[in-house]
Amino acid sequence: MTERIHATYWLETGVDPQQAADVIAGEQSSGTFVALPNETPELKARAGARVERLAVLGHSDTPSLSGGVQAKRYTQCMLELSWPIENFGASLPNLMSTVAGNLFELRQVSGLRLKDLQLPASFAAAYPGPAFGIDGTRRLSGVTRGPLIGTIIKPSVGLSPQETAEQVKQLVAGGIDFIKDDELQGDGPHCPFDERVRAVMRVVNEHAERTGKKVMVAFNLTGELDQMKRRHDLVLAEGGTCVMAVLNSIGLVGLHELRRHSQVPIHAHRAGWGYLTRCEALGWDYAPWQKLWRLAGADHLHVNGLRNKFSEPDDSVIAAARAVLAPATDAAPMRAMPVFSSGQTGLQAAHTYAAIGCADLIHTAGGGIFGHPHGVAAGVEALREAWIAAMEGVPLERHAERSRALAGALEFWK
CATH class of the missing domain: 3.30.70.150 (RuBisCO large subunit, N-terminal domain)
Incomplete structure (x- = not known):
């Protein structure tokens, strides 16, 4: 037939x-x-x-x-x-x-x-789909349980390679699991890609040698196909464990060719998704859209976040995450890892966990970490403790009684 x-x-x-x-x-x-x-x-x-x-x-x-x-x-x-x-x-x-x-x-x-x-x-x-998915990401990051606690380098653009590395130094010392470039950070003359990778990976590698924990950094290599392959090779040579690409900018062929070349997980950013979906009478639902990109090779896929800063309602975010976690086809069971971002703090952890029924995700917070009154390390710890509370079914306020970092975060998250 x-x-x-x-x-x-x-x-x-x-x-x-x-x-x-x-x-x-x-x-x-x-x-x-x-x-x-x-x-x-x-x-x-x-x-x-x-x-x-x-x-x-x-x-x-x-x-x-x-x-x-x-x-x-x-x-x-x-x-x-x-x-x-x-x-x-x-x-x-x-x-x-x-x-x-x-x-x-x-x-x-x-x-x-x-x-x-x-x-x-x-x-x-x-199209065999993601090469790493959830299991490969957990193996490379060393995070075997719970979400990967992540953040985005901010300001989006304007920092030099050394200033970027200084931010990374604070984050890795604070116990972060995952760091990503902003989708706007490419290969500009103020922060060239090669210099940024080398400066950041010096910090990451030194921390890994001291502690045994190698933080996963998604470097935005979006560009022409030959550029992306060369940038991937540099990340790999410097000991990196992740690259990032903006899907709507590189297209299906670009992602598939990167998947064929890549030896590390591909963090897929959906910048531009709004013009495909925001009009309810036109465009795409996320479920069919992400299916194409997963088959092309995306290991991580952004799904926005609950109570986000954008226009997307929570039920749409939940449906997107569930779609990413489901098999793309009966013959392609490999799941990708959903990435929650946009105005996120530990206040969304319990609702996120309840909505998707697992913690196989990356939860990224920028201000929710950097804004902690006790510093970056406390911000990372607070987000992680919020997820521990979510997975154990303990109210945040009660869990905060045994976590100074979480107690301090509740004051500014609200």
């Missing part, structure tokens, strides 16, 4: 829903705006997209998006389409063109959002 890709959409249209579904199916497979003599029934049966399900959800008097067919009533539906794998093979770039291409622009569409994506086993064979 032919393998098929299945995609589910929320659809709004001002025309008959079946007509809209047929137009989308044709546009994204064998059809065009007029019937062609060589688009035979046999060809359409072999290569055409198929409408698997169309369920009407409701109606409205106004369209969610402008520029489409004008109508007196608009219908909202759940639409499931499928395509034969033979249309494009096990190719993530061509898959994206098919399930998230011109269909968003069709006049018959006044709202369209990709909700789910089911892929056949052939994709797992072509």
Whole structure:
């Protein structure tokens, strides 16, 4: 039996829903705006997209998006389409063109959002997914239980390599598990990538020699493909255990090629995610989007954080984390590690743990660590103690009675 890709959409249209579904199916497979003599029934049966399900959800008097067919009533539906794998093979770039291409622009569409994506086993064979995932990250970081307690170098840009290394020195001395570059920190003349890596890794390696703990640092190597490979090799040569790339900047091919080259976990940043998702009537849900990037090789994936500084509600953050922790396909069980960030402190630990049911994550806090009145080490300890309380089911205030660092943090976290 032919393998098929299945995609589910929320659809709004001002025309008959079946007509809209047929137009989308044709546009994204064998059809065009007029019937062609060589688009035979046999060809359409072999290569055409198929409408698997169309369920009407409701109606409205106004369209969610402008520029489409004008109508007196608009219908909202759940639409499931499928395509034969033979249309494009096990190719993530061509898959994206098919399930998230011109269909968003069709006049018959006044709202369209990709909700789910089911892929056949052939994709797992072509794209093995993360090389390290949760288990590999724990092994390299030495954190066998609980979340990796992490932070981001701030200010985002403007620090020199030595100033960056001084921040890292405070953090590693304070017991941090994970540090990452900001996504805006690249290879500028004020803080060149090579100099930054060498300065930071001197600190990390010296600390590892003294204590046996090597802190994982995700260096942002985002750039041209040859640049990323060379930067990865420098990180590896200096003893680093992680690199970082901005997904929307390097694309699926960039990430997959980096995955093929990399010998350390890839920390995947989703900068730009808002323009793909913030309009509820357009774009992507996180679950299908992250599936492509995980198959391409992301070991860690950002999911925002509970009560974050952005516009994303908590239920969306939770759904994103659960998606990252679930197998990408039945044949690709390797899980990636969700990364919680954005306005985070220990106050979110218990709710995060309860929501996803595990601590297989990286919890990054900037101000929540650096702002501690007793210093950086106390900030790191407070966040870790908040997670211990969460996993033991102990209220923060009670746990703070035996942790001076946590007690001090509760004063400024609130």
